[in-house]
Amino acid sequence: MLSPHIDAVLDDVSLDRRLADATPDIRALITTVLDGGTLGIDDAVRLLETEGADVLAVIAAADAVRKADVGDDVTYVVNRNVNFTNVCFVGCRFCAFKRQRWEPDAYNQSVEAILAKVQEAVDRGATEICMQGGINPEMPPFTYRDILIAIKQAFPAIHMHAFSPMEIMYGARRTSMSHEEYLSMLKGHGLGTIPGTAAEILDDDVREILSHKKVTVQTWIDIITTAHRLGIPSTATIMYGHVENTRHVAAHLRLIRDLQSETGGFTEFVPLRFIHTNTEMHRDGLVDDPPPKGMYDLRMYACTRLLLRGSIDNVQTSWVKINHELAQVSLLSGCNDFGGTLMEESISREAGADAGEYTPVDEIQRLIRGVGRRPVERTTLYRKLESSEESPTRASATDADGTGGRSGSREVFARAHSVC
Numbered sequence: 001m002l003s004p005h006i007d008a009v010l011d012d013v014s015l016d017r018r019l020a021d022a023t024p025d026i027r028a029l030i031t032t033v034l035d036g037g038t039l040g041i042d043d044a045v046r047l048l049e050t051e052g053a054d055v056l057a058v059i060a061a062a063d064a065v066r067k068a069d070v071g072d073d074v075t076y077v078v079n080r081n082v083n084f085t086n087v088c089f090v091g092c093r094f095c096a097f098k099r100q101r102w103e104p105d106a107y108n109q110s111v112e113a114i115l116a117k118v119q120e121a122v123d124r125g126a127t128e129i130c131m132q133g134g135i136n137p138e139m140p141p142f143t144y145r146d147i148l149i150a151i152k153q154a155f156p157a158i159h160m161h162a163f164s165p166m167e168i169m170y171g172a173r174r175t176s177m178s179h180e181e182y183l184s185m186l187k188g189h190g191l192g193t194i195p196g197t198a199a200e201i202l203d204d205d206v207r208e209i210l211s212h213k214k215v216t217v218q219t220w221i222d223i224i225t226t227a228h229r230l231g232i233p234s235t236a237t238i239m240y241g242h243v244e245n246t247r248h249v250a251a252h253l254r255l256i257r258d259l260q261s262e263t264g265g266f267t268e269f270v271p272l273r274f275i276h277t278n279t280e281m282h283r284d285g286l287v288d289d290p291p292p293k294g295m296y297d298l299r300m301y302a303c304t305r306l307l308l309r310g311s312i313d314n315v316q317t318s319w320v321k322i323n324h325e326l327a328q329v330s331l332l333s334g335c336n337d338f339g340g341t342l343m344e345e346s347i348s349r350e351a352g353a354d355a356g357e358y359t360p361v362d363e364i365q366r367l368i369r370g371v372g373r374r375p376v377e378r379t380t381l382y383r384k385l386e387s388s389e390e391s392p393t394r395a396s397a398t399d400a401d402g403t404g405g406r407s408g409s410r411e412v413f414a415r416a417h418s419v420c
Helices: 015-021 024-034 041-048 052-070 111-123 143-154 165-175 179-188 204-210 217-229 246-263 295-307 324-330 347-351 361-369 391-395
Strands: 073-077 079-082 128-131 159-162 191-193 234-240 266-273 337-340 374-378
Touching: 015 024, 015 052, 024 041, 024 052, 024 295, 041 246, 041 295, 052 295, 073 361, 079 111, 111 143, 143 159, 143 165, 143 179, 165 179, 165 217, 179 191, 179 217, 217 234, 217 246, 234 246, 246 266, 246 295, 266 295, 295 324, 324 361, 337 361, 361 374
Parallel strands: 073 337, 073 374, 079 128, 128 159, 159 191, 234 266
Antiparallel strands: none
């Protein structure tokens, strides 16, 4: 259920009016961003704590910045998540997806099962496979490489967006390779981009509460910057709404901005609301019920747009975390990307998310048009796939990303081959 102030975002009120209604200090901070300036951490905290007329001004400004910087197109990607194992020893207290290997519902999907899921995704027009799983202590050392080989042999055009920094760290450790050697190997076998997940909050004190075995902040940075240096772009994320405070969030965003200035390798930023319902943290009383979905989330999206202005252009909403209705409103709060179709999403669902696992293209387009914006399919690296393009151009559009893919105007078939 949306918070009672959400309707105010839908009111037809000009930015000038919103700024006039804001307090002078918040108006001054917003004006700094509108004029092309950046804010320090203390000022970012003030934006992140706005309420009432001030938060409405922040949201209106974020929407104006979005329009000025990226226009009125709202992009989306046709993709499929493949969560290929839920066996995990890490023990993140915010995760309800993990299973110990002896639990009856623990699973490890075979290569054949993974390929069948990829084929189903391709049949639905997918250009991207997003692959992440648990950290299985019994997996063979080169499992991630071998999965890539199998998929790219069968579907050479599909873009592989796979393996979080936590998985990269573990894979490198299991193979006795450096992060650079390991990422280079995966890239050589078809890895296109990596998810910037396992970030949660990039503060080691917070991470110790969330999961003391999780990749440290410095290791996350090392893996991400190494990937970018090798020509492997990534997304960037934040998980909000648990034990963090606004200063943690502000520092996280500043770190992401600084890394982008160094590498230029982030394709998008994705705020991810913590889903608490079935998690150990909630059962143990470490977190209370979060604020209702609504202004709390829109403020996060809006502040992200303002605080990352000039650094990361693409801000992605997360319908699977906040539901379709609020994701639609977030398009008026700074977001310009609707994310993906997903087709499968086990991690949020296990934690208690109730938005479903699959949003068809026609529903995504309906939601985007419902707020007066133009839906445009994109590749993983944000090349727009215009519906007016001829089939040969559109069919090779994701190949121009340098890592392959597919578009809906051409089928991608599996090659006949033997899978080891």
